[in-house]
Amino acid sequence: MTSQPETTARLLVTCPDRPGIVSAVTTFLYHHGVNITELDQHSSDPSGGKFFLRLEFQTPDLDVSGEALKRAFGEVVGQRFEMDWRINFAADKPRMAILVSKHDHALMELLWRYARGELRVEIPLVISNHPDLRAAVEGFGVPFKHIAFSAETQQAAEAEMLAALDGQCDFVVLARYMRILSGEFVKYYTSRIVNIHHSFLPAFPGGDPYQQAYTHGVKLIGATAHYVTAELDQGPIIEQDTARVSHRHSVDDLKRLGRDMERQVLARAVRWHVEDRIIVYGNKTVVFS
Amino acid sequence: MTSQPETTARLLVTCPDRPGIVSAVTTFLYHHGVNITELDQHSSDPSGGKFFLRLEFQTPDLDVSGEALKRAFGEVVGQRFEMDWRINFAADKPRMAILVSKHDHALMELLWRYARGELRVEIPLVISNHPDLRAAVEGFGVPFKHIAFSAETQQAAEAEMLAALDGQCDFVVLARYMRILSGEFVKYYTSRIVNIHHSFLPAFPGGDPYQQAYTHGVKLIGATAHYVTAELDQGPIIEQDTARVSHRHSVDDLKRLGRDMERQVLARAVRWHVEDRIIVYGNKTVVFS
Amino acid sequence: MTSQPETTARLLVTCPDRPGIVSAVTTFLYHHGVNITELDQHSSDPSGGKFFLRLEFQTPDLDVSGEALKRAFGEVVGQRFEMDWRINFAADKPRMAILVSKHDHALMELLWRYARGELRVEIPLVISNHPDLRAAVEGFGVPFKHIAFSAETQQAAEAEMLAALDGQCDFVVLARYMRILSGEFVKYYTSRIVNIHHSFLPAFPGGDPYQQAYTHGVKLIGATAHYVTAELDQGPIIEQDTARVSHRHSVDDLKRLGRDMERQVLARAVRWHVEDRIIVYGNKTVVFS
Amino acid sequence: MTSQPETTARLLVTCPDRPGIVSAVTTFLYHHGVNITELDQHSSDPSGGKFFLRLEFQTPDLDVSGEALKRAFGEVVGQRFEMDWRINFAADKPRMAILVSKHDHALMELLWRYARGELRVEIPLVISNHPDLRAAVEGFGVPFKHIAFSAETQQAAEAEMLAALDGQCDFVVLARYMRILSGEFVKYYTSRIVNIHHSFLPAFPGGDPYQQAYTHGVKLIGATAHYVTAELDQGPIIEQDTARVSHRHSVDDLKRLGRDMERQVLARAVRWHVEDRIIVYGNKTVVFS
Known part of the structure; x- marks a missing residue:
């Protein structure tokens, strides 16, 4: 390889x-x-x-x-x-923008692999709806932009994000970005927004999937990387994985174990996207991994 | 151990x-x-x-x-x-009845482990809604009973099954039994009917889960052993597992790969039930495996 | 596929x-x-x-x-x-002979998949150095031959086996055959004898690998399918898998858990051999699975 | 939990x-x-x-x-x-010293989990035989000490390390420390030095295990966390894991895939050590995970 x-x-x-x-x-x-x-x-x-x-x-x-x-x-x-x-x-490295909220684990995993040359991309910009991760991002020499995002300001926020991204990136990664992007936004980056969802989709879409998993008493938790479409958590699946849990694990334990899985699953999906290993057809993917 | x-x-x-x-x-x-x-x-x-x-x-x-x-x-x-x-x-071996339809893999796995002494149970009876597996079952020295089961005859069929099982068994295993048992039937064996469902529940309940998985383009397929309740595929989960698949796998490939997983997951769940390792509370299980 | x-x-x-x-x-x-x-x-x-x-x-x-x-x-x-x-x-089904000793699990797995059409082979003959499994094999309509094999009789035994196999089979599977075949024998079937070894090779070659694993206190046990060469347990590896164990598992537990793995690993290796998915080069394999 | x-x-x-x-x-x-x-x-x-x-x-x-x-x-x-x-x-957090050479992935994983409060330890000191990782370590607010270590200077280097550690730490983690510590050194921290070895021990002890794995053509690579004893790579195993590889993977691919596994395996082992979940007996461990 x-x-x-x-x-x-x-x-x-x-x-x-x-x-x-x-x-x-x-x-x-x-x-x-x-x-x-x-x-x-x-x-x-x-x-x-x-x-x-x-x-x-x-x-x-x-x-x-x-x-x-x-x-x-x-x-x-x-x-x-x-x-x-x-x-x-391959000499033309793709430019990857990252959107993130407060959880830093998925973001850090990508920045880390980028810093050690494991991920052949440029990272022109990280955008967050919270200011918290500025120092962590800038420590990697990557620009950070805080764009607040609430139900009321969604339209303006998305316009600001689109303006910031325009011409600057080839694809976008949602590294635990906890806001739902509009169909308007998504259509600008069809099959070019990679999201990590913290469940084994199609089980537990939407909010708080670890709580959902706990309530259902499942014996495995999962993580899913997929392309974002206008329908929430329904886009073409790129990669998934599961980890064993038991009655001994609290919701916080599931979150902790899940973080490790999210990092791995997202890192694999981004790597495959960067290496042109994914073809989307219909609502599925062919992944030549 | x-x-x-x-x-x-x-x-x-x-x-x-x-x-x-x-x-x-x-x-x-x-x-x-x-x-x-x-x-x-x-x-x-x-x-x-x-x-x-x-x-x-x-x-x-x-x-x-x-x-x-x-x-x-x-x-x-x-x-x-x-x-x-x-x-x-433990000297008092539990008596396990098995219900099965046409797919023999889950049944055979249990009979095989029983025959080699790996599963410490008595098997007083296998009931099927098809006559096809009689020879395979009787070859293990286990009695086989064919009880037809259709939408019209459900009430009579369940009455016949309950009569055949009454006093003969401590718990029941649905080894790919493709009929839906009524709440009436289920209540006779609360937390004592183990089913194997061929998906990673709660994803893909009901019919044809491998086709559902194929259509969704998931990258892992699953199997789930659970106790049966009146609500279809919603009972307390005992054990689950997943196996990696890709765009290369047809629905028939999923079925083939899934069979191996179903056998393993069901065998583990039955073993834990037999060894008194499972406590049901609410709609979840504690499994001291 | x-x-x-x-x-x-x-x-x-x-x-x-x-x-x-x-x-x-x-x-x-x-x-x-x-x-x-x-x-x-x-x-x-x-x-x-x-x-x-x-x-x-x-x-x-x-x-x-x-x-x-x-x-x-x-x-x-x-x-x-x-x-x-x-x-x-593919219309020309390859002819697979099986050698086995007393443990029946690997043999049964292959016969079972053969019987349900999952393994596209002919099975002209099963040879064992013990008479115990005759009924189990003949129950599948497969001929069984008992050829005793001891240190003293090795040469005669191998000659008898070669004669029985000659012209009858395209490849040979050692489904837990516990005798070591001579280099003389092996050279007749170069890259055409598939063995299942009950460890994660190259760890624990030779006798009693589960005891070795127990003594070492490993946290995973393994199984390895490989082509047989003149050097014991050193031939090109086709497939491997591991299963998690802990201090709670006795040697007998390791054997029980290992059996399930051996069945799966051998079944995959044989399937790939049958479907012409394996190329041997040097002491390694290319497996287009 | x-x-x-x-x-x-x-x-x-x-x-x-x-x-x-x-x-x-x-x-x-x-x-x-x-x-x-x-x-x-x-x-x-x-x-x-x-x-x-x-x-x-x-x-x-x-x-x-x-x-x-x-x-x-x-x-x-x-x-x-x-x-x-x-x-x-648990209020008394154990003090963990880390020894590292040039590879930063295992070290970074530990520092990261420490920084986000996932690992309940104090880290009084990181020692390296190379100066390269000073900035990365100090960025976490952790002291860094460079102590050169060669065959000729081993005795002095170990004396300097022992002096630096004396009274400062409760246990030591070798996060890809590529020097072999003497039995003299090890005896000061019996069952208190955790090492990560980049193979599935006992396979491939010693140097360059990924090259060894590649040469052998194994289909899984592994990582092993163990307590260090005077005998190289022979101490009590704490945790292991494996990852699937194929003929498509170069030695560099194995190293890349292995890094992810090393990070996970070492993080689990350290967590268990910190939470008093490990008892050493003979050359094995009981892990109450």
Whole structure:
């Protein structure tokens, strides 16, 4: 799974399934001097289904510019197979904005991995509806912006956030941001807002999921990373995990155990998003992890 | 965890929490020549909560009969602390009836563990609403009874089942029994019917949970063993587990992976029930596993 | 992952890594009317490493016979890229012989999955060094052969086993066969004998691994499925799993918990072998699961 | 599991097993106005084995001072049953020193949990054989000391470390400290040095365990927290965990995945040590988690 980030590129494809796609794609790339180092594909149904493809390839011997490769791919392969496709070059680090409230664990996990180079992103901005985490964020050399957010001020707050983010970020992570964003806001970042919800969705959506889990007496608690859509906690699931609990655990114990899981699940989801490993189709995801 | 089944006994207690309970119980048993080999306790809240206790003890030097021990315990300790309690002697194997439909995997897992002595029960009867599994069951030397069950015949079918079970069994296992039992039926075996549901409850109750899981695009599937109450798939949860799945898995793959989990989860729940490790309180369980 | 077994075929390739392989393979197959439904590849090192490829494809529109396809593939693609390759048609079920001693759990798991069609194999023969399991095996309609095996009779016993297996099976599973097979025997079935060892190898090779685990006070026990080589418990690992234990577990508890794990781990390994998902290279495996 | 730290105390007992111990202990405490909120016991063998007991109790109504309770317990109960015992009051936070080299992940995890109050300890000192992590440590308000350590200077370095630690700490955590401490050093902190080793011990002791794991082709990697003894990586195991890997993972991938596991495993082990949940006997541990 290791590769040289400077010369790594990735192609993501969604198209109607039919014979010959892989042959066409790989032959095209071969003729342009590219070496394929990862190839994953998936078909929702070989007859009449959707076809999904992810390629990771090395470009030291690429015979044209990156832009020319994209243009040629679209003309020679993309149109022929009616593809929805994109090519990203790993040298262009995606810019990730983070929204957070008061709980710092998910935020800190991301900043920490960023600081040690484990997460190949730029972080232009952290926005919070509370001022509390300013020092923690700025300590990583990351700008912090406090934008208050209440039921009454929601419209203005979202406008301010959109203005702050506009042109500054490629995707947004809700690292335990406890406000519900409007459908208006969400549509600006379709399939580009990653949220961590502290339950095993679709169980326990909405508020206070650890309390809900405690009341139900479940024997496992969960965490779910998903893309945000207009419907609360209903967007395409990226990653989930569970941890064992028992009658001995109080709600506070569940929160403590859950924090560790939230950090891991969110970190994996963000990593996959950054590495172009996720394709959304309908309300589900293909994750080439 | 090993002990001699012939001389092993277990005490289960639920009572209001207050100081002195463990002292009173253990001193009583000590004075009767009993050696305690396992002791688990739990308090829902040290001030004004419920107290739960499970003791496993060895009786080779018991100074009175088992019945006399029970009588004395009730008089000396049980009444004083307003206990709901019971003492079981492991030499008296509980009698387990199994209800099953067509899927055989959960049934076979139980019969198999029974056959190799891993599950210390008697199995007086397997009842099915289909005749298909007769040979498989009788091959283990276990009686099989076919009782048809449809919406129209439910009342008569349940009456026939109750008659067949009456006085023959201590608890009932629904090993993928695909009919919904009436509240009437269930009340005869309160906290004594163990069901395996093929989802991570409370997600995906009711029919076709693997199809539901597939449609939702979850990244983990689950299985849940619980006691049956009048409300479908809402009874106290005993045990749960999850298994990782991905976009590559079809509904049939989920069923296949799920079968393995169902077998394991149900086997653990039944084992704990048989070993008196479960106390039901409200709609939750204390499991001293 | 679902497909029609009658028209499913699989190609496995190992060759020196260099550009153009996937393009050549998929273009060849496309021109013969084949539809690729799964494609996995792996490179040990993009510059000068080994390249591994597994393709699953559907053959209803294949334009030549299966044999002709193989011949053409070898000539057109295989030789050009110096491939070690094979094509298997799923309609040809592999023949699996099982060797077992007295513990029946791993054997029963395989027979059970076979009986319900979950494992697409023929089972021509079960051989045991004890007569005990004859009835259990024959109950599944599978032939059973008792061949005694002691230090003194090893050579004769192995000769008798080889004679019984010769031409009858494609691979062999050691389902807790407690005798050590000679290097002589093993070389007849290189990379075709799957063993289940009841520890997390390389920890606790050899005899009595649960006792070793108990003595070491490990907090997890494990099971390992691997291909057998001349060196005891050192062959290429196919699959492993672990289960949590504590100071409360006796050696017998470890054995009980371990049995469940052994069954699962062996079943997965055998499934992958049957579905041509494993490539051995050096003393390791590539598993396209 | 929740309790008021200010009034929580814990009793740990190891003694020869015989009837009457729990009765004597709980009756003693009851008579002193103590309310027991957790009780765990374990017997290595009911006849002639060792008995282990952990009690957590609340002292708001304690009728004597803490010191008087200890004295009385020793005289009334401890001597009678030949107990090795201790009583700790949670209000007295244990003092934890940390030794670290260059890898910061395990250290940061501990400092972070400390900073948010999840780990009830004082941290008087972090010692490193490299100067690199000074700023990171001091940022948490924790003193940092650089003590160089090489084969030639080992004796002096250990003397300097012992002097710095003397009287300042109750236990020591090796958070990826890459030097091997001498038996001389270790004996000052018997059962009080917690190490995290980056493999599933006893597999892959010593140097470069991820490289060892990669070479062996294991399908799970592990991490082990254990008490340090004079024999390298052989001390009593406290906690272990494993994570799934495949042929796709390079050694660097194993290190990345392993870091997450090391952090979790070490954090759990330290928590249990701090909460007096671990009893060492022989080369094993009883963990009342």
